[in-house]
Amino acid sequence: MSSQPTDPFGAIGQNREIEQDEYTPGIEPQATWCPGCGDFGVLKALKGAMAELGRDPEEILLATGIGCSGKLNSYFSSYGFHTIHGRSLPVARAAKLANPDLEVVAAGGDGDGYGIGGNHFMHTARENHDMTYIVFNNEIFGLTKGQTSPTSPKGHKSKTQPHGSAKDPIRPLSLALTSGASYVARTAAVNPNQAKEIITEAVEHDGFAHIDFLTQCPTWNKDAKQYVPYTDIQDSDEYDFDVTDRREASEAMYEAENALYEGEVLTGRFFKDDRPSYGQEKRAVGEMPEQPLAERYFDDDHEWERSYDLLDRHK
Amino acid sequence: MTEQELVWRIAGGSGDGIDSTSQNFAKALMRSGLSVFTHRHYPSRIRGGHTYVEVRAKSEPVKSRGDGYNFLLALGDSFARNPQEEAYYGEEEIKPLTENLDDLREGGIIVYDEGLIEDEDVEDLQERADEEGWHVYPLDLRGMAREHGREVMRNTAGVGATCALLDIELDPFIDLMSEGMGGEILEQNIDILRKARDQVAEMEQDHDLQIPEGSHDEDQVLVSGSTGIAYGALDEGCRFIAGYPMTPWTDVFTIMSQNLPEVGGISEQVEDEIAAAALALGASHAGAKAMSGSSGGGFALMSEPLGLAEMTETPVVLVEAMRAGPSTGMPTKPEQADLEHVLYTSQGDSHRVVFAPGNAAEAYDQARKAFQIAYDYQIPAIVLYDQKLSGELRNVDESHFDREPNPSLGATLTEEDIPDAPHHASGKFQRFLHDPENGVSPRTIPGQKGGRFLATGNEHTPEGHISEDPHNRVMQVNRRERKLGAIREDLDGRERTNQTYHGPEDADYGIVTFGSQQGTVEEAVDRLNEAGHSVKSLGVSDLMPYPEGDVEAFLESVDECLVVEMNSSAQFRGLTQKELGRFGEKLSSLLKYNGNPFEPGEIVEGFETSINGGELPGEETTYLPAAGD
Numbered sequence: 001m002s003s004q005p006t007d008p009f010g011a012i013g014q015n016r017e018i019e020q021d022e023y024t025p026g027i028e029p030q031a032t033w034c035p036g037c038g039d040f041g042v043l044k045a046l047k048g049a050m051a052e053l054g055r056d057p058e059e060i061l062l063a064t065g066i067g068c069s070g071k072l073n074s075y076f077s078s079y080g081f082h083t084i085h086g087r088s089l090p091v092a093r094a095a096k097l098a099n100p101d102l103e104v105v106a107a108g109g110d111g112d113g114y115g116i117g118g119n120h121f122m123h124t125a126r127e128n129h130d131m132t133y134i135v136f137n138n139e140i141f142g143l144t145k146g147q148t149s150p151t152s153p154k155g156h157k158s159k160t161q162p163h164g165s166a167k168d169p170i171r172p173l174s175l176a177l178t179s180g181a182s183y184v185a186r187t188a189a190v191n192p193n194q195a196k197e198i199i200t201e202a203v204e205h206d207g208f209a210h211i212d213f214l215t216q217c218p219t220w221n222k223d224a225k226q227y228v229p230y231t232d233i234q235d236s237d238e239y240d241f242d243v244t245d246r247r248e249a250s251e252a253m254y255e256a257e258n259a260l261y262e263g264e265v266l267t268g269r270f271f272k273d274d275r276p277s278y279g280q281e282k283r284a285v286g287e288m289p290e291q292p293l294a295e296r297y298f299d300d301d302h303e304w305e306r307s308y309d310l311l312d313r314h315k
Numbered sequence: 316m317t318e319q320e321l322v323w324r325i326a327g328g329s330g331d332g333i334d335s336t337s338q339n340f341a342k343a344l345m346r347s348g349l350s351v352f353t354h355r356h357y358p359s360r361i362r363g364g365h366t367y368v369e370v371r372a373k374s375e376p377v378k379s380r381g382d383g384y385n386f387l388l389a390l391g392d393s394f395a396r397n398p399q400e401e402a403y404y405g406e407e408e409i410k411p412l413t414e415n416l417d418d419l420r421e422g423g424i425i426v427y428d429e430g431l432i433e434d435e436d437v438e439d440l441q442e443r444a445d446e447e448g449w450h451v452y453p454l455d456l457r458g459m460a461r462e463h464g465r466e467v468m469r470n471t472a473g474v475g476a477t478c479a480l481l482d483i484e485l486d487p488f489i490d491l492m493s494e495g496m497g498g499e500i501l502e503q504n505i506d507i508l509r510k511a512r513d514q515v516a517e518m519e520q521d522h523d524l525q526i527p528e529g530s531h532d533e534d535q536v537l538v539s540g541s542t543g544i545a546y547g548a549l550d551e552g553c554r555f556i557a558g559y560p561m562t563p564w565t566d567v568f569t570i571m572s573q574n575l576p577e578v579g580g581i582s583e584q585v586e587d588e589i590a591a592a593a594l595a596l597g598a599s600h601a602g603a604k605a606m607s608g609s610s611g612g613g614f615a616l617m618s619e620p621l622g623l624a625e626m627t628e629t630p631v632v633l634v635e636a637m638r639a640g641p642s643t644g645m646p647t648k649p650e651q652a653d654l655e656h657v658l659y660t661s662q663g664d665s666h667r668v669v670f671a672p673g674n675a676a677e678a679y680d681q682a683r684k685a686f687q688i689a690y691d692y693q694i695p696a697i698v699l700y701d702q703k704l705s706g707e708l709r710n711v712d713e714s715h716f717d718r719e720p721n722p723s724l725g726a727t728l729t730e731e732d733i734p735d736a737p738h739h740a741s742g743k744f745q746r747f748l749h750d751p752e753n754g755v756s757p758r759t760i761p762g763q764k765g766g767r768f769l770a771t772g773n774e775h776t777p778e779g780h781i782s783e784d785p786h787n788r789v790m791q792v793n794r795r796e797r798k799l800g801a802i803r804e805d806l807d808g809r810e811r812t813n814q815t816y817h818g819p820e821d822a823d824y825g826i827v828t829f830g831s832q833q834g835t836v837e838e839a840v841d842r843l844n845e846a847g848h849s850v851k852s853l854g855v856s857d858l859m860p861y862p863e864g865d866v867e868a869f870l871e872s873v874d875e876c877l878v879v880e881m882n883s884s885a886q887f888r889g890l891t892q893k894e895l896g897r898f899g900e901k902l903s904s905l906l907k908y909n910g911n912p913f914e915p916g917e918i919v920e921g922f923e924t925s926i927n928g929g930e931l932p933g934e935e936t937t938y939l940p941a942a943g944d
């Protein structure tokens with residue numbers, strides 16, 4: 001319970017009834033992605049999940065990277081930070097540290113998150129910040145017109161790899177798991193119900209929740225599948241594993257990552273762990289305040305410490 | 316001859332405890348009423364390698380290292396890698412005694428640890444001592460330490476010997492030791508200190524050098540430039556720092572990290588400097604006062620987040636602690652060659668504020684101003700300093716820090732303000748208005764009702780929507796640019812300017828410098844005036860926006876001006892000519908880039924060369940004449 005005399009952030013913690021329309025910007029309501037683009041699916045699922053959870057648009061901070069995917073917060077009306085290529089995670093996690101009461105979501109493309117921002121992905125997962133990270137995985141650089149991305153299949157031809165990529169694609173689910181993410185899932189734009197459920201779970205999860213979101217790019221990735229048909233591994237008898245068991249999860253991820261390039265789209269929850277979030281850990285060692293730091297700047301009664309009181313050691 | 320000052324050099328290997336011993340020595344002298352100043356020199360190694368610290372002490376204020384030194388305490392390098400052989404790095408074990416021995420002043424004192432250094436290894440020591448009038452006292456410091464405590468305590472024995480030779484009271488040293496340690500260690504150290512003092516006091520002494528006497532009008536504290544910056548940040552309500560270690564920036568990062576948990580702040584050591592700067596932006600965006608920083612290479616990685624801060628108008632303070640470059644350069648050596656890097660890095664017509672404090676007290680003041688400007692004008696502010704100012708300790712009036720904290724978030728709305736703030740017809744809050752005259756359009760903070768907006772590095776409309784509309788573009792570029800003019804006016808209107816003047820106002824000649832060389836230049840100015848020259852100096856701290864009025868007036872008032880800076884490409888002179896568009900024929904340069912800061916004597920020589928012509932005596936500094944000369 002907050003002991004602040006007046007709450008400076010009235011949008012936080014209201015838990016009121018929310019219409020999905022509240023997340024639609026008044027000025028530019030129509031997203032300008034190409035027709036048939038999977039990115040629409042993420043927007044819709046995010047709106048659905050946030051409405052279901054009763055999150056006020058103004059208690060959400062949506063930080064994005066650069067790419068077609070990075071436009072998400074142009075079309076989702078909340079507080080937003082459209083950062084630079086690959087850097088949504090460090091911006092987002094610091095906002096969460098400064099004000100843990102915010103609902104923080106980061107999002108970006110496969111190039112953004114698994115390529116140029118890969119180091120941040122690894123470390124944010126390792127630290128287990130209490131936030132959601134949605135990676136729009138279209139296996140391509142969309143915005144820059146179709147170059148090979150870290151998830152493009154081996155052999156994929158593009159203008160920058162005219163003879164086909166000689167590289168094996170990255171394994172995003174496995175990477176999240178070994179790095180320390182405590183919730184790992186894969187969903188697809190073509191499966192809106194599952195997508196909404198998974199985002200809802202991820203937002204509710206207390207820790208770093210990573211969603212590899214398959215988003216078809218009909219413009220630049222024509223030869224790629226449209227991610228149909230898909231299988232929900234939780235519903236399939238073929239894949240029976242315990243999502244809380246790290247070894248079993250790891251095996252299932254490995255299989256799903258291989259299967260994608262063989263034409264089989266395996267989606268669903270892959271891992272869930274309840275290890276403490278970074279905020280909890282940092283508070284436990286005494287390096288994070290109990291009250292959100294951001295509130296202090298609006299509290300006129302707060303007694304600010306002075307360096308003058310530290311001078312004994314310099315005398 | 317009796318000298319008015321002590322320049323005590325303690326030399327040994329990295330890891331021999333030189334830093335802490337010299338710090339206590341300086342503090343003890345400060346407590347006894349003297350003004351002190353330290354200069355440290357160390358290699359980029361953890362163990363071994365020649366390292367020394369000089370403590371300069373006078374009864375008058377001291378603001379620079381001296382010319383050479385007059386007391387050498389050579390401990391011997393106990394971590395030498397090649398103790399005996401003539402290795403690449405020279406004979407390491409005896410280096411503390413032999414290195415820069417030429418800089419020991421006439422009549423100076425040498426105390427060396429014969430427990431580690433054999434005098435026959437040191438060529439012609441006695442001969443040279445006779446020639447220079449040096450007084451040499453070989454002492455078995457290691458033996459004394461071993462006998463009364465432990466070998467590592469030989470520093471204490473050296474301090475005891477120093478006190479005996481210079482007639483310094485032991486009490487302040489014993490007090491300091493008691494504050495820092497306890498138990499057997501303390502007893503042994505005190506024992507060693509006393510025994511060494513007594514033993515040396517009985518020896519025959521033939522030198523004149525004595526400790527000067529002094530007293531302070533008010534209580535003093537011993538602080539470094541890094542402490543100044545960190546304490547300034549704390550007093551502005553900065554409670555968030557993110558960083559990645561890099562010398563010498565690590566000093567500020569460490570001081571902040573050690574203090575923040577106690578005051579409910581947050582420090583994050585992160586994966587790289589791109590992340591560090593991005594975290595500072597994220598925290599600031601969410602409503603905290605935040606900072607980050609690095610040194611050359613790490614700051615290069617911050618270039619893109621810096622531009623993002625400018626474009627999204629997210630307030631942030633960054634520190635750039637320069638060291639000798641390019642690339643990894645010389646990690647533990649000072650230089651001022653990142654000036655242009657800091658002024659111009661990041662793409663586009665980008666703007667930032669850059670302050671370069673001239674000493675520890677200014678570091679505190681200007682770190683505070685950096686936060687005020689950053690948050691009032693929603694622009695990144697950079698505090699630029701270097702390895703020299705970072706670690707040098709000097710005494711400052713305690714009252715200098717007796718100020719009110721200022722936790723204000725600057726141009727930020729409260730939730731109550733939002734309904735009255737400008738809104739678009741659709742009902743959307745307008746975060747980036749075209750018309751504010753000073754360029755500043757107040758922001759909201761996530762979580763506030765009714766204030767949602769998109770911060771984006773793309774060009775954007777008043778509502779924050781991405782836009783390439785030409786009219787909007789021109790309006791936004793112009794508004795962001797207006798901030799710099801408003802900031803210049805704001806700074807010029809304040810009670811105290813950031814520029815520091817020294818010397819007679821009506822002097823014929825000028826010396827201009829920026830940042831950490833200020834104190835050394837001022838001492839040179841004093842000496843030149845004593846020698847009959849007519850010189851004054853200007854230490855410039857505002858580098859962006861450039862203090863045109865201050866510098867123009869100064870340059871107009873003198874016939875010629877020498878620009879002193881620690882780099883090879885005369886970057887600050889170039890900036891001055893670019894900003895003022897004239898004075899090329901008045902400005903000559905004195906440069907130093909060998910890894911060591913200027914000594915006052917070198918500036919005196921450089922000035923005389925600039926007036927009289929001729930050659931500089933050595934290769935340590937370089938003189939560049941004015942255009943047309």
Ligand SMILES: Cc1ncc(C[n+]2csc(CCOP(=O)(O)OP(=O)(O)O)c2C)c(N)n1
Pocket residue numbers: 066067068069070085108109110111112113136138140141142143144149
């Ligand atoms: C530092 C930097 N390098 C390169 C770019 C150019 N760029 C913009 S988006 C992008 C890749 C986009 O691919 P992805 O992240 O997969 O996003 P998508 O467009 O597919 O959603 C690149 C290379 C940039 N903006 N910044």
Ligand code: SF4
Pocket residue numbers: 032033034036037038039068069138142143216217218219220
């Ligand atoms: S280029 Fe591809 S990813 Fe980008 S909007 Fe079009 S379909 Fe979507």
Ligand SMILES: [Mg+2]
Pocket residue numbers: 067109110111136137138139140141142149
């Ligand atoms: Mg992509």
